[in-house]
Amino acid sequence: MDRLITVLKKVGNPSVVGLDPKPQILPQQLTQVESVQQLAQSYLDFNRSIIDAVTGLVAVVKPQIAMYEALGPVGLEVYCKTTAYASSKGLYVLGDVKRGDIGTTAAAYASHLAGSPAVGDLETEDLWHEDAITVNPFLGYDGIHPFLQAAEKADKDIFVLCSTSNPSSSQLQALPCGPDGTTVSQHLAELIELWGQDSRGGYGFSRIGAVVGATHPDRASDLRARLPHTFLLVPGYGAQGGTAADVAALFTDNSSYGASISSSRGIIAAWQKDPSYRPDMSRTQALDLVAKAARKAARQMRDDLTAVLN
Numbered sequence: 001m002d003r004l005i006t007v008l009k010k011v012g013n014p015s016v017v018g019l020d021p022k023p024q025i026l027p028q029q030l031t032q033v034e035s036v037q038q039l040a041q042s043y044l045d046f047n048r049s050i051i052d053a054v055t056g057l058v059a060v061v062k063p064q065i066a067m068y069e070a071l072g073p074v075g076l077e078v079y080c081k082t083t084a085y086a087s088s089k090g091l092y093v094l095g096d097v098k099r100g101d102i103g104t105t106a107a108a109y110a111s112h113l114a115g116s117p118a119v120g121d122l123e124t125e126d127l128w129h130e131d132a133i134t135v136n137p138f139l140g141y142d143g144i145h146p147f148l149q150a151a152e153k154a155d156k157d158i159f160v161l162c163s164t165s166n167p168s169s170s171q172l173q174a175l176p177c178g179p180d181g182t183t184v185s186q187h188l189a190e191l192i193e194l195w196g197q198d199s200r201g202g203y204g205f206s207r208i209g210a211v212v213g214a215t216h217p218d219r220a221s222d223l224r225a226r227l228p229h230t231f232l233l234v235p236g237y238g239a240q241g242g243t244a245a246d247v248a249a250l251f252t253d254n255s256s257y258g259a260s261i262s263s264s265r266g267i268i269a270a271w272q273k274d275p276s277y278r279p280d281m282s283r284t285q286a287l288d289l290v291a292k293a294a295r296k297a298a299r300q301m302r303d304d305l306t307a308v309l310n
């Protein structure tokens with residue numbers, strides 16, 4: 001996490017821009033295409049415009065792999081090109097891949113982190129370009145260990161789901177799992193601290209971050225207290241209803257760098273609220289508008305977060 005905190009300190013902004021393209025979010029200049037290949041190219045152009053617009057303003061981007069997988073192999077190629085482009089701009093790239101399986105299969109998924117034995121001695125640096133990926137802990141430590149091993153080998157990070165932002169997350173995550181009423185999320189928080197205890201960096205955070213949604217402010221301070229050495233990825237800001245006030249308690253007491261707050265639609269679809277958009281604009285003009293609106297929305301998010309942190 002030291003590299004993450006270094007880039008965060010440089011921009012002084014805890015926001016993450018989620019790169020979740022889909023046809024409904026792109027201007028029609030990019031979606032009126034005749035093939036999946038052309039749509040994939042539009043995703044790449046869209047992402048590059050947004051990355052260019054937010055570089056220097058935010059430190060982290062979070063591409064959601066599902067949006068790219070939906071387009072098949074060409075989509076995955078665009079995912080890789082997007083992560084490579086963001087990385088070339090000095091951004092910390094957090095791949096939202098939410099993998100999780102039995103150990104031997106998890107080791108193959110861990111090839112995203114370039115340190116996995118699943119590809120033998122071959123170098124995977126040129127395949128994937130994430131600095132970190134998200135991992136689903138449902139299988140327990142067997143499903144986490146291969147990711148942690150690969151992360152250690154490649155000096156990268158993982159973010160383990162702990163308390164997700166979706167409305168029905170409490171169906172499982174709020175269930176008591178111990179005689180004292182500790183919930184599944186609370187227990188996961190303790191496990192994440194334990195799993196990460198041998199990998200703490202210079203800033204005191206371990207290589208294992210936790211995903212804690214912005215939409216359950218009632219859980220925030222309790223989880224923060226259970227995760228003293230864990231950096232938090234906080235999705236659910238903006239489109240899902242999370243606000244700056246809701247996430248304030250997720251930062252550590254002595255630093256505004258204990259959490260990164262993520263918004264996807266709130267930033268990348270901001271152009272849809274811009275009255276200067278015209279359907280008869282050229283593709284280049286539309287991309288320009290997307291970029292300007294994304295930068296404006298990212299600036300607003302930074303200012304809103306900074307206000308509550310101050």
Ligand SMILES: O=c1ccn([C@@H]2O[C@H](COP(=O)(O)O)[C@@H](O)[C@H]2O)c(=O)[nH]1
Binds near residue numbers: 165266
């Ligand atoms: O608990 C979680 C974990 C991950 N996500 C992901 O974050 C983005 C949210 O997109 P918005 O447009 O900002 O709502 C998306 O990729 C989710 O898969 C999450 O929302 N909640």
